[in-house]
Amino acid sequence: MICTRSLTYQYPAERAIAFRDLNIDTGSQFLLLGESGSGKTTLLHLLGGLLKTQSGTIEVHGTDISKFSEAELDHFRGKHFGFIFQRNHLLAALTVEQNLLLAPYLAGIKQNHHRVEEVLLQLGIADQKRKRIQELSLGQAQRVAIARAVLNKPSVILADEPTSALDDKNCDRVSELLVSVAQQNQATLIIATHDQRIKNRICNLIQL
Amino acid sequence: MNLFTLIFSYLKSRPLNTLLNILLLALGIAMITVLLVFNNQMQAKITDNTKGIDLVVGAKGSPLQLILCNVFHIDFPTGNIKLSEADKLAKHRLVKNAIPLALGDSYQNYRIIGTTHAYAELYKVELARGELWHSDMEVTVGATVAKLVNLKLGDTFSSAHGLSVDGHAHEEHPFVVKGILKPTNSVVDNLILTNVGSIWQVHEHSETGVAVKTDSITASVLVPTVSTSDSTREITALLIKYRNPIAAIQLPRYINSQTNMQAASPSFEAARLFSILGVGIEALTGFAYVLIFISALSIFLALYNSLKERKYDLAIMRSMGASRSKLLLATQIEGVSLTLCGSMLGIALGHMVLYLFTILVSESQTSGLNAFTFYSEELYLLAGSLVLGMVCSLIPSVQAYRTDIHNVLAGNG
Numbered sequence: 001m002i003c004t005r006s007l008t009y010q011y012p013a014e015r016a017i018a019f020r021d022l023n024i025d026t027g028s029q030f031l032l033l034g035e036s037g038s039g040k041t042t043l044l045h046l047l048g049g050l051l052k053t054q055s056g057t058i059e060v061h062g063t064d065i066s067k068f069s070e071a072e073l074d075h076f077r078g079k080h081f082g083f084i085f086q087r088n089h090l091l092a093a094l095t096v097e098q099n100l101l102l103a104p105y106l107a108g109i110k111q112n113h114h115r116v117e118e119v120l121l122q123l124g125i126a127d128q129k130r131k132r133i134q135e136l137s138l139g140q141a142q143r144v145a146i147a148r149a150v151l152n153k154p155s156v157i158l159a160d161e162p163t164s165a166l167d168d169k170n171c172d173r174v175s176e177l178l179v180s181v182a183q184q185n186q187a188t189l190i191i192a193t194h195d196q197r198i199k200n201r202i203c204n205l206i207q208l
Numbered sequence: 209m210n211l212f213t214l215i216f217s218y219l220k221s222r223p224l225n226t227l228l229n230i231l232l233l234a235l236g237i238a239m240i241t242v243l244l245v246f247n248n249q250m251q252a253k254i255t256d257n258t259k260g261i262d263l264v265v266g267a268k269g270s271p272l273q274l275i276l277c278n279v280f281h282i283d284f285p286t287g288n289i290k291l292s293e294a295d296k297l298a299k300h301r302l303v304k305n306a307i308p309l310a311l312g313d314s315y316q317n318y319r320i321i322g323t324t325h326a327y328a329e330l331y332k333v334e335l336a337r338g339e340l341w342h343s344d345m346e347v348t349v350g351a352t353v354a355k356l357v358n359l360k361l362g363d364t365f366s367s368a369h370g371l372s373v374d375g376h377a378h379e380e381h382p383f384v385v386k387g388i389l390k391p392t393n394s395v396v397d398n399l400i401l402t403n404v405g406s407i408w409q410v411h412e413h414s415e416t417g418v419a420v421k422t423d424s425i426t427a428s429v430l431v432p433t434v435s436t437s438d439s440t441r442e443i444t445a446l447l448i449k450y451r452n453p454i455a456a457i458q459l460p461r462y463i464n465s466q467t468n469m470q471a472a473s474p475s476f477e478a479a480r481l482f483s484i485l486g487v488g489i490e491a492l493t494g495f496a497y498v499l500i501f502i503s504a505l506s507i508f509l510a511l512y513n514s515l516k517e518r519k520y521d522l523a524i525m526r527s528m529g530a531s532r533s534k535l536l537l538a539t540q541i542e543g544v545s546l547t548l549c550g551s552m553l554g555i556a557l558g559h560m561v562l563y564l565f566t567i568l569v570s571e572s573q574t575s576g577l578n579a580f581t582f583y584s585e586e587l588y589l590l591a592g593s594l595v596l597g598m599v600c601s602l603i604p605s606v607q608a609y610r611t612d613i614h615n616v617l618a619g620n621g
Contacts, residue, residue: 041618042618045614045617045618048527050526050527050613050614050617051614070532071531071532074526074529074530074531074532075529075531077526077527077528077529078528078529078530079529081527083524083527083528083617085524085617086619087520089520089521089523089524089617091217091521091524091525092221093217093218093220093221093521094214094217098209098213098217101209102209102214102525102528103528104209105209105210106525106528106529106530106534107528107529108529111209148528160617160618
């Protein structure tokens with residue numbers, strides 16, 4: 001359950017963005033729609049604790065994260081959130097498997113190789129485990145990024161334009177996987193996008 | 209997955225850069241190690257060899273040559289002094305004891321020294337086999353000589369005049385090996401010891417007609433077998449130990465001004481020699497530090513640039529729960545592991561170079577240079593490289609610490 005109350009954010013020398021109050025049930029899936037510059041990313045980063053709350057409150061599973069310190073946010077993020085971005089942001093120096101294992105390591109959770117297998121299987125890229133990131137196609141890389149986001153079984157998956165960089169075929173594939181993998185892992189899914197192609201997959205909309 | 213896998217993967221992802229940085233630092237450190245070991249062993253050797261010798265008295269000439277010849281046995285004699293004059297000096301009230309040295313012959317480039325048992329006691333030699341020399345033409349050989357020339361007890365050999373193999377051979381007077389010494393790690397290892405009389409006997413032919421006066425009244429203090437008044441007898445030098453500190457002031461002045469001999473202090477001349485060599489050593493050390501500085505700069509640049517490329521990595525790692533301090537630590541360890549690898553490789557390289565030097569250069573075998581002696585200064589080198597790594601990665605790691613995850617991940621940074 002994610003609730004926000006009177007959340008606003010102001011960038012230096014810009015007008016403040018006021019967000020409407022949100023109530024998002026656990027396990028539900030939402031699309032965050034809006035023009036670019038409307039604050040989609042800002043809201044997503046606020047929800048995920050990547051950006052410190054200026055005013056208002058954000059409650060995630062009954063915990064008010066708006067008052068958290070930076071270190072507390074780091075810890076909370078690792079345990080409860082999975083992030084997917086427009087670019088996959090995988091670590092090129094590591095293999096697919098190492099990239100995935102980084103998630104539990106950094107979150108301070110036990111590293112489970114079976115879980116890595118399981119997630120890769122869910123995403124249909126089990127055969128890519130030992131490959132380096134440079135050897136993957138764009139679509140494969142984005143799927144690895146999704147695998148990394150769901151590996152720790154986070155309660156919330158926040159995706160920021162996850163399909164914008166992909167062609168139609170890959171977009172379809174990735175968005176379908178994203179939705180099904182979130183369901184399989186009982187995670188709340190919030191996708192910020194202006195990509196019309198995935199609108200028909202998710203019916204809950206938040207218009208900014 | 210852990211911090212070290214992560215750092216190792218990063219280093220491995222740019223192998224040439226990593227290798228270059230490690231090698232660059234290793235070269236600098238190796239150079240310092242070589243100089244350090246060389247310097248330390250030389251100084252230790254000089255102190256060892258000059259221990260117990262306050263003053264060397266010999267024929268007039270270069271004082272440095274006198275010391276190099278009669279203490280370190282690497283230069284040629286300055287000439288001879290009359291035994292009668294040396295005797296007079298040996299009886300001087302400021303002299304505690306005096307050891308005569310008669311040089312002039314060698315075997316296979318190893319010097320034969322005519323002296324007394326007091327010389328052996330000076331270096332605290334111990335016998336490995338056999339005994340010390342007792343009568344003429346008996347020798348006791350140093351450990352290195354015995355090993356490299358392969359001399360055994362009872363072996364006989366004839367000496368060559370001068371200090372090289374191609375000198376005129378004294379075949380008519382063979383020496384016999386009576387004893388072999390244990391290694392002392394001093395100059396004695398490279399010497400063949402005998403009595404003064406043997407040296408005279410070998411050279412007797414050039415002094416035909418001068419018979420030993422057996423009916424002498426007073427025997428020489430230094431060489432009791434001959435008379436102190438025998439004016440034909442000569443020795444090369446006298447090693448003197450002072451009776452008291454006043455001797456250090458009075459004796460050299462007395463010898464240099466009142467006799468036609470000269471006196472030189474081993475410690476003073478050795479210090480002078482070191483200050484001459486020191487210029488070269490300092491220049492090399494300076495060059496080594498320049499290398500280290502350049503490698504530090506190179507490591508800094510490598511980290512700084514890779515940190516720029518890695519800003520997304522850093523941000524994504526933060527989003528996965530990594531704390532700022534963990535990323536700071538990771539960057540620090542990356543820098544430190546480079547410098548530590550470099551310095552460990554450098555120290556190993558330095559000792560290997562010295563080892564190769566000792567097996568390839570024959571002079572170094574007799575010098576007793578030990579390539580695998582480690583010094584506490586090498587620990588300082590490791591500690592220093594640790595600090596160097598931390599300094600190099602200071603700015604990059606602060607950058608990593610300050611990564612603004614929101615801006616980077618939103619694509620604004």
